[in-house]
Amino acid sequence: xxxEEMSRVIDFIHEHYAEPIRVGQLAGLTRLSVSQFERxxxxxxxxxxxxxxxxxxxxxxxxxLGQGDxxxxxxxxxxxxxxxxxxAKRFRAAFGMSPGEYRRAARAGR
Numbered sequence: 001x002x003x004e005e006m007s008r009v010i011d012f013i014h015e016h017y018a019e020p021i022r023v024g025q026l027a028g029l030t031r032l033s034v035s036q037f038e039r040x041x042x043x044x045x046x047x048x049x050x051x052x053x054x055x056x057x058x059x060x061x062x063x064x065l066g067q068g069d070x071x072x073x074x075x076x077x078x079x080x081x082x083x084x085x086x087x088a089k090r091f092r093a094a095f096g097m098s099p100g101e102y103r104r105a106a107r108a109g110r
Contacts, residue, residue: 005030006044013049017056018080023049057081058094065099066106072099 008029013021026049027037041049057079064075076087076099091099 003044005032006041009041009049013053013056017053017060018078020080021050021053054090055094058091061087061091061099062095062102062106065103072103075099 009026012026012029023038024034026041027034030037030040032040038049041052045052047055061075061079061081064070064078065072070078072088073084076082076084081087081090088098091102095102097105
C-alpha cells in the first residue's frame with residue numbers, strides 16, 4: 001500500500017538526514033513522478049517531504065542537545081544545518097526555545 005511505498009523514503013531520510021536531500025532523489029525511490037510523490041507524501045504525512053526532512057533534523061538535534069556536551073554548532077552541522085542563525089530560528093519555531101535553552105531545560109529535567 002501507500003505506506004509501504006513510502007517506507008523506503010522514510011528509511012532513506014532517517015539514514016541520510018545529515019546530507020543534502022532533494023525531492024527528486026526521494027521520488028526516485030518510488031515509482032512516482034516528483035509532483036505525484038510530493039502530493040502522495042503530503043497526503044500521508046501532512047507535511048511536504050522537505051518539511052519532514054527538517055523535522056527529522058530538528059528532532060535529532062534536540063535529542064543530541066539533551067544527551068551530551070557537543071556544541072550547538074557541532075550538532076547543527078551533524079544534522080545537516082550549516083547556517084547557525086537558520087538552525088537557531090528553525091529550532092525556536094519547532095520547540096519554542098533556543099537550542100541553549102532547550103539543553104538547559106533537558107538537563108534540569110534529568
